[in-house]
Amino acid sequence: xxxxxxxLAERRTPPLGGFSMAVVALEVRRLLRNRRTVIFTLIxxxxxxxxxGLNSSYANQRAGHGNVSAFIMISMALYGAxxxxxxxxxxxxxxxxxxxxxxxxxxPLSPVAxxxxxxxxxxxxxxxxxxxxxxxxxxxxxxxxxxxxxVVTGCCVWVGSLLFAAFGLFVGYLLPSENVMQxxxxxxxxxxxxxxxFIPLSQFSPALRHAAELTPLYGLNELVHYPLVGGAFxxxxxxxxxxxxxxxxxxxxxxxxxxxxxV
Amino acid sequence: MADARAGTSVVVGVxxxxxxxxxxxxxxxASGVGTTCPWRxxxxxxxxxxGRGEPTMSPNGSSGAALGFGVVSQGPLGARDGLIxxxxxxxxxxxxxxxxxxxxxxxxxxxxxxxVHKNFGAVRAVRGVDLAVRPGEVVAFLxxxxxxxTSTIDMILGLSRPTSGHVAVYGMAPQQAVGRGLxxxxxxxxxxxxxxxxxxxxxxxxHLFAVSRPVAEVLERAGIAEIAGRMVAKCSGGEQQRLRFxxxxxxxxxxxxLDEPTQGMDVEGRRSFWRAIRxxxxxxxxxxxxxxxxxxxxxxxxxxxxIRRGEIVADxxxxxxxxxxxxxxxxxxxxxxxxxxxxxxxxxxSVEVRGDTVLIHSADTDALARYLLNNTAARDLEITARxxxxxxxxxTADDESTPVGxxx
Numbered sequence: 034x035x036x037x038x039x040x041l042a043e044r045r046t047p048p049l050g051g052f053s054m055a056v057v058a059l060e061v062r063r064l065l066r067n068r069r070t071v072i073f074t075l076i077x078x079x080x081x082x083x084x085x086g087l088n089s090s091y092a093n094q095r096a097g098h099g100n101v102s103a104f105i106m107i108s109m110a111l112y113g114a115x116x117x118x119x120x121x122x123x124x125x126x127x128x129x130x131x132x133x134x135x136x137x138x139x140x141p142l143s144p145v146a147x148x149x150x151x152x153x154x155x156x157x158x159x160x161x162x163x164x165x166x167x168x169x170x171x172x173x174x175x176x177x178x179x180x181x182x183x184v185v186t187g188c189c190v191w192v193g194s195l196l197f198a199a200f201g202l203f204v205g206y207l208l209p210s211e212n213v214m215q216x217x218x219x220x221x222x223x224x225x226x227x228x229x230x231f232i233p234l235s236q237f238s239p240a241l242r243h244a245a246e247l248t249p250l251y252g253l254n255e256l257v258h259y260p261l262v263g264g265a266f267x268x269x270x271x272x273x274x275x276x277x278x279x280x281x282x283x284x285x286x287x288x289x290x291x292x293x294x295x296v
Numbered sequence: 297m298a299d300a301r302a303g304t305s306v307v308v309g310v311x312x313x314x315x316x317x318x319x320x321x322x323x324x325x326a327s328g329v330g331t332t333c334p335w336r337x338x339x340x341x342x343x344x345x346x347g348r349g350e351p352t353m354s355p356n357g358s359s360g361a362a363l364g365f366g367v368v369s370q371g372p373l374g375a376r377d378g379l380i381x382x383x384x385x386x387x388x389x390x391x392x393x394x395x396x397x398x399x400x401x402x403x404x405x406x407x408x409x410x411x412v413h414k415n416f417g418a419v420r421a422v423r424g425v426d427l428a429v430r431p432g433e434v435v436a437f438l439x440x441x442x443x444x445x446t447s448t449i450d451m452i453l454g455l456s457r458p459t460s461g462h463v464a465v466y467g468m469a470p471q472q473a474v475g476r477g478l479x480x481x482x483x484x485x486x487x488x489x490x491x492x493x494x495x496x497x498x499x500x501x502x503h504l505f506a507v508s509r510p511v512a513e514v515l516e517r518a519g520i521a522e523i524a525g526r527m528v529a530k531c532s533g534g535e536q537q538r539l540r541f542x543x544x545x546x547x548x549x550x551x552x553x554l555d556e557p558t559q560g561m562d563v564e565g566r567r568s569f570w571r572a573i574r575x576x577x578x579x580x581x582x583x584x585x586x587x588x589x590x591x592x593x594x595x596x597x598x599x600x601x602x603i604r605r606g607e608i609v610a611d612x613x614x615x616x617x618x619x620x621x622x623x624x625x626x627x628x629x630x631x632x633x634x635x636x637x638x639x640x641x642x643x644x645x646s647v648e649v650r651g652d653t654v655l656i657h658s659a660d661t662d663a664l665a666r667y668l669l670n671n672t673a674a675r676d677l678e679i680t681a682r683x684x685x686x687x688x689x690x691x692t693a694d695d696e697s698t699p700v701g702x703x704x
Binding site for chain 2: 040041044045046047048051053055056059062063066067128131132133134135136137138139140141142
């Protein structure tokens with residue numbers, strides 16, 4: 034143990050700021066162990082799909098290049114993926130409040146690598162969520178769209194959901210408790226109604242519809258359905274997405290700054 | 297803990313008179329007494345055991361003589377440089393069995409703090425700390441809550457930056473040392489993930505380092521191998537603390553820092569935690585731990601740094617700090633006292649002249665009294681003994697009304 038200069042020189046820092054796929058695997062295992070996470074992000078979207086997506090009164094109606102059942106399947110996959118990334122973002126700030134990040138700060142893990150691990154973990158969970166919903170769709174046999182659209186829409190949902198990681202960070206800083214998932218589940222439910230994931234916005238009254246178009250999931254929901262539905266493209270969708278991303282990110286940064294004194 | 301300690305018992309009398317407790321300047325204890333850590337080597341020459349709080353009278357003047365300490369008292373803070381030098385020379389002498397490779401291959405100081413200040417707004421938590429910890433030392437930061445221990449440790453770990461001053465760990469910036477696994481810590485308020493098992497938590501940590509010890513080995517050394525599969529949420533406070541210890545062992549660090557490691561543990565948890573640390577320290581690791589328990593510092597450190605209000609008030613071996621703390625104060629009326637002459641008296645640790653009143657702290661106040669009565673015009677002599685705890689409190693008490701440094 035007695036340190037020689039040579040021994041000190043041998044010591045090195047890990048590559049990539051301590052980032053490691055093994056840690057991502059441990060984080061995924063943690064999430065899958067958490068019953069609440071599993072119910073919210075994996076089971077609930079499937080149940081919603083089975084409830085809303087198979088109703089024979091409209092499921093087989095045409096929707097762009099596919100049918101309504103496929104449309105609803107995409108919505109539910111988005112719901113699950115967004116829950117996964119929001120939850121992933123929230124754990125960063127919650128673990129910070131719990132003191133785990135302080136523990137990690139006496140390791141070589143850099144804050145950027147830590148957030149990267151968390152984002153990747155969320156993405157893995159999001160992918161699982163999308164896959165589970167799409168698999169349920171395949172088994173149910175109702176959703177119909179060209180094969181390439183299964184892949185394209187699935188990828189759009191998966192990647193697009195990452196934007197909600199910023200929302201998760203923000204909420205995590207606002208409510209740094211272990212029960213934050215319950216709050217997120219409820220808020221995202223409201224956002225999902227606002228975004229038209231559960232009920233088409235065309236069913237809303239005009240006033241309510243305009244209000245709903247201002248909620249955070251609206252733009253993303255329209256975008257991920259666009260490959261299937263086609264038709265006119267509205268620039269308000271990406272604008273909505275970017276504006277909400279800016280709001281969530283600045284909110285997270287604002288809370289993060291207030292929080293830094295605590296380490 | 298007592299098993300490793302040999303030597304005669306010295307019972308120090310307690311005759312508390314808190315009013316007579318004096319405030320001392322920084323006192324550096326430089327002596328050649330064997331000050332090896334009680335769990336490492338046999339060279340401690342005669343340790344003292346105190347009857348804490350028991351009103352027993354002592355065999356007169358034996359404590360200082362038995363311990364053979366020579367206390368160098370430094371008045372003003374001006375002697376900053378000397379402070380470091382003294383601290384280092386002390387350990388040159390104190391660790392004769394030190395690492396053999398030290399002389400051929402000079403290794404930078406494990407911890408090197410120079411003129412470190414840390415302010416939190418108006419609160420001055422750390423006020424000019426100079427500290428040099430050499431590789432292989434086991435050092436206790438001893439002081440009451442709010443003395444600035446955690447603030448100092450945070451700076452050593454790179455968790456916060458000093459407002460002013462220099463911090464180096466093995467000759468590099470703290471964060472570099474942490475990144476290389478040279479230093480790790482068991483922190484007072486570090487959180488754990490409840491939904492991982494004990495072994496997974498250690499594995500998580502191990503993946504973050506460039507080089508790490510095997511998980512099984514680390515669990516074994518921390519004494520938690522048998523609960524490897526248990527969820528963290530189901531572990532007791534003591535088990536969680538040993539898990540933090542295991543995580544700290546993962547990079548096989550040169551320097552291990554423990555911040556109030558046994559706070560909130562019951563007696564058995566405390567004992568088994570220290571058993572694990574003791575076992576580890578036998579390998580020769582440098583250890584710095586903060587505590588506000590005098591007994592812990594006494595039993596487990598070979599050097600005690602007393603911190604009060606963000607300043608180091610004493611620095612020396614456990615035996616030295618104890619004998620310093622357990623001496624007595626002689627008070628006399630002596631018009632026109634020559635402070636320098638009094639300071640030169642054998643055994644006078646600290647001398648304070650307030651008008652006609654002279655206050656001398658010493659382990660052998662009898663000899664001083666004899667000298668003063670025989671050779672000077674001193675009169676109205678009062679000798680006050682104090683217990684170890686009281687003396688420790690006196691050394692570390694907050695007796696000023698200005699804002700006190702917060703713990704963090």
